[in-house]
Amino acid sequence: MEYSSMSERILRSLESIIKNDLELEDFTIVPTEDNSKNKSPVLYESHHLGLESWCVKYVYQYICTELFKVRKSLAEKKLGYLIGENLNYILMGGLFINPDVNTFWNMKRELVESDKLGYEEEFRFSKLILTRKHKSNEAFAYRRWLLKRILEKMSKNGIPPSIGNLENELAVTSAAADGSQNNYHAWTHRIWCMEHFLPYFPDILAREMHFSEKWINEHVSENTGYHYRQFLINLFKSHRQLVMIPRYFHEVTKRLNLFNDDEPIQLLIFLLGKPPKNKSLEDISKYINIMIVLLYELLAVIENINDMFTEHECLWLHRRYILYNLVQIADEYLGEPNNTAKQGKNASICFNHESQSSYGNAVTNIVNENCEAKQPKIFKSQPNKFQSSNLYCVLTEREKEFITRNCAGSATQMNLARRYEKWLKLIVGFDLT
Amino acid sequence: MVKLYCLSILYKGPTTATWLKSAVDLQGVSFFQRGSVHEFMQFCCKTVVERTIAASRQSVKQGEYFCHVYVRADNLAGVVISDHEYPQRVSHTLLTKVLDEFSEKIPSSSWPNLQEKDVTFPQLTSYLAKYQNPREADVLTKIQSELDETQIILHSNIQAVLNRGEKLDDLVAKSEELGIQSKAFYTTARKTNSCCNFN
Numbered sequence: 001m002e003y004s005s006m007s008e009r010i011l012r013s014l015e016s017i018i019k020n021d022l023e024l025e026d027f028t029i030v031p032t033e034d035n036s037k038n039k040s041p042v043l044y045e046s047h048h049l050g051l052e053s054w055c056v057k058y059v060y061q062y063i064c065t066e067l068f069k070v071r072k073s074l075a076e077k078k079l080g081y082l083i084g085e086n087l088n089y090i091l092m093g094g095l096f097i098n099p100d101v102n103t104f105w106n107m108k109r110e111l112v113e114s115d116k117l118g119y120e121e122e123f124r125f126s127k128l129i130l131t132r133k134h135k136s137n138e139a140f141a142y143r144r145w146l147l148k149r150i151l152e153k154m155s156k157n158g159i160p161p162s163i164g165n166l167e168n169e170l171a172v173t174s175a176a177a178d179g180s181q182n183n184y185h186a187w188t189h190r191i192w193c194m195e196h197f198l199p200y201f202p203d204i205l206a207r208e209m210h211f212s213e214k215w216i217n218e219h220v221s222e223n224t225g226y227h228y229r230q231f232l233i234n235l236f237k238s239h240r241q242l243v244m245i246p247r248y249f250h251e252v253t254k255r256l257n258l259f260n261d262d263e264p265i266q267l268l269i270f271l272l273g274k275p276p277k278n279k280s281l282e283d284i285s286k287y288i289n290i291m292i293v294l295l296y297e298l299l300a301v302i303e304n305i306n307d308m309f310t311e312h313e314c315l316w317l318h319r320r321y322i323l324y325n326l327v328q329i330a331d332e333y334l335g336e337p338n339n340t341a342k343q344g345k346n347a348s349i350c351f352n353h354e355s356q357s358s359y360g361n362a363v364t365n366i367v368n369e370n371c372e373a374k375q376p377k378i379f380k381s382q383p384n385k386f387q388s389s390n391l392y393c394v395l396t397e398r399e400k401e402f403i404t405r406n407c408a409g410s411a412t413q414m415n416l417a418r419r420y421e422k423w424l425k426l427i428v429g430f431d432l433t
Numbered sequence: 434m435v436k437l438y439c440l441s442i443l444y445k446g447p448t449t450a451t452w453l454k455s456a457v458d459l460q461g462v463s464f465f466q467r468g469s470v471h472e473f474m475q476f477c478c479k480t481v482v483e484r485t486i487a488a489s490r491q492s493v494k495q496g497e498y499f500c501h502v503y504v505r506a507d508n509l510a511g512v513v514i515s516d517h518e519y520p521q522r523v524s525h526t527l528l529t530k531v532l533d534e535f536s537e538k539i540p541s542s543s544w545p546n547l548q549e550k551d552v553t554f555p556q557l558t559s560y561l562a563k564y565q566n567p568r569e570a571d572v573l574t575k576i577q578s579e580l581d582e583t584q585i586i587l588h589s590n591i592q593a594v595l596n597r598g599e600k601l602d603d604l605v606a607k608s609e610e611l612g613i614q615s616k617a618f619y620t621t622a623r624k625t626n627s628c629c630n631f632n
Contacts, residue, residue: 028463031621033613048464053621131463178434178461181497219434221518308568309435309520 007062010055013042014096015089018125023047026131027096029056049128056097063094067107074110088117092125099129099136109145119146127172134179140189143169151196166197166204174211177224187224191231198235206245208232209293213301220309226318233297233325236290244289248296255299256394264288271391272333279333287333294329297322298398306402311412316420326395327386327428334385387431399424400432436461438498439474439514440527440561442535442554443482444544445504450482452549453535456558458565469618476610477591478512484594485510490528490585492521493594500591503528507541523567525585531560 018024025047032052035041043050067090073079074087088111094104111117123146126139133139147165154161170193176186198204209232216225249264258267268275268288275284302319309315386392406417424430441455457474459467481502485491488506492499497517501524504510511528535554539547564570588594591601605611605619 026463028465030465031614031617033617043465045464050463050465053617181434217435219518309518312518 003058004062006055007059010040010042010051010059011063011089011093013040014049014051014093017042017044017049018092018128021047022124024049024124024128027051027128028132029053029097051096059093060097063090063097066090067094067104071103071107074107077110077114085116087111095125095129096132099133099139102138105138105142108142112146112149119150122146123168130172130176131179134176135183135185137185140185143172144189144192147193147196160200161197163201163204166193166201169193170208170211174215177215182222182224184224187228190228194231194235198239202239205232205235205239209245216301217305220305221312221314223314223317226314226321229297230318230321233290233293233322236293237286237325237329244285244292248292248300251300252292252295256295264292267292271394272330272389275333276335278335287329290329291326294322294326298326306406310406310409311416313416316416319420320423323395323399323424323428326391330386330389330391334389336385396430396432399430403432434461434516435518435565435567436516437513437519437524437561437565438516439478439512440531440557440564441475441478441512442531442557443478443510443512444547445482445485445487445508445510446545450479450510451545451547452479453539453544453547454549454552454554454557456561458561466618469612469615472611472615473619474514476605476608476615477514479610480604481591481594482510482512484596490525491588491594492524492585493588493591495591499524501525501528503532505532507536509536509541509544520567521585523564523570527560527564527570531557 027049028051030043030050030052032041032054035052035054041052041055043052067087070079070083070087079087087107091104091108091111094101095108098104108117108122112119112122123143126142129136129139147169150165151161170190173186173190173193177183177190194204194208209229212225212229212232216222216229219225244264249267253259253267258270265284265288268284268291271291275287279287298319302315302322305315403417403421407414409417421432425432437458439455439457442453443450444453452475455475455478457471459470462470477500481491481493481500482504485502485504487504487508489504491502493502494517499515499517499519499521501513501515501521502510503512503525509532511532513524513528515524534556538554539552595601595604605616611619
């Protein structure tokens, strides 16, 4: 082939840079018209690596012919030792140019399985790929595959995984999420990591809450960030042993103008009354945790963002999520499964089947009517425990004030506020008059 | 992302605009493309200033970017390039403040013949850094809605700012300020607008 020796040289020089520079920061393909200067297309400067785009079509052609020659024998593990050793640099080149080719990633997996590639080096390489293509699902999947192997190996030997692995992943995903907007691949990967590592490092949750608060403050219109935060909040619901974050508690009491800032349980009693006798201590501390997290979100996080950045629908949707969960947690605490709030979108979350079927018809009817006309009277006729609690008073006051304040803004903001008001009245059943 | 990319001061002469000073923050751009992106931002600033009449403000939305322009009655012009999340009001407040300070430091008689390298106005870089966080910036200036009475004209894309019959592609192709590499960057960047894709 005409360009094979040139391609070979380019791939070898990429390989040697990656092998020797452990602090390599990123890789990119630099668009150029053609090879006018007759010099190497590999750019390397202060830990940044680049490849000029004119050479891509020749090099990629070479890579494909070379790789597909050995594809079959590699899969059947019949490849000669020497060829196996000498495959990685071509694979790296191929994935640099086109990270979407799953076949190349699979060939890498086969090399890892036969111990020809090390974990460290592969983590480093896939991180480099993600600096060029932040949304490469294949690269994230490859990392998960590597992590799974590590986790399995460790659990077999009875060793807990190291926090270094997790921290590395968190750094990689946050860089990728900053790099491209709406990078769901990165956040999915982060969620996967949290699910797998949280049992070993429960303290990490408080840190993640802090991180995600900062992140949504810097990316106010990105649903991905709010989605991740909602995932974290849900963790508070399911994990009982998680420790409360004191800063949140102080902020909440401050914003509610309460002075009993020594005993979190007092806050719960003030808002929802004395705990029912059938609840265990563990249960109660779970309620305290989740209440504080949700109230902090409602009173501090959303307020802060809304003061500065208006006209972003995701923030309003996030508020809906928080409010809906507050109502649901309150109902659960008060032992009242038949509350109006279950008519919301997430109605399937937590209540038993019996109550669902007996009220099922009423629920669907109401929801259908909601789309057409206002039918709030049905809720008013049945006041419940939640509606006579202090929490309900506090929330309705806050929501009324929040809506009025935002109606004074621009037309878009007013529209969003009105829509939220309607949702509160008709779906959640708040009395805002 | 709430971010400011570029803050520049230009002088709008009778036929063309000249740069007096500019500051950029290209941390998020890959190393080998910073030069091209910088050139391209400067090109945009100039293009937009030349098409804004004196004593007016414009905000142009182009994809995920916002470009805010303020040309004063004395033809001193300021441009901010930010992303779409950065609050518009803060951008325009920043422009007013920077231009006021600039005209205090450097006499207006010298503007038409100044060259960028002769201007010493290091405050611009520190403003760009400080205003990255609009919250802190607002506390600093204490200006909530003190913008002057000038109406801000809002455009939904850069095409709306250009004169009749002009096209951005043609302007880029004709431009003398953009190097070959920046032009190649422009054509490839147009093809791969990754924010809206799943991949």
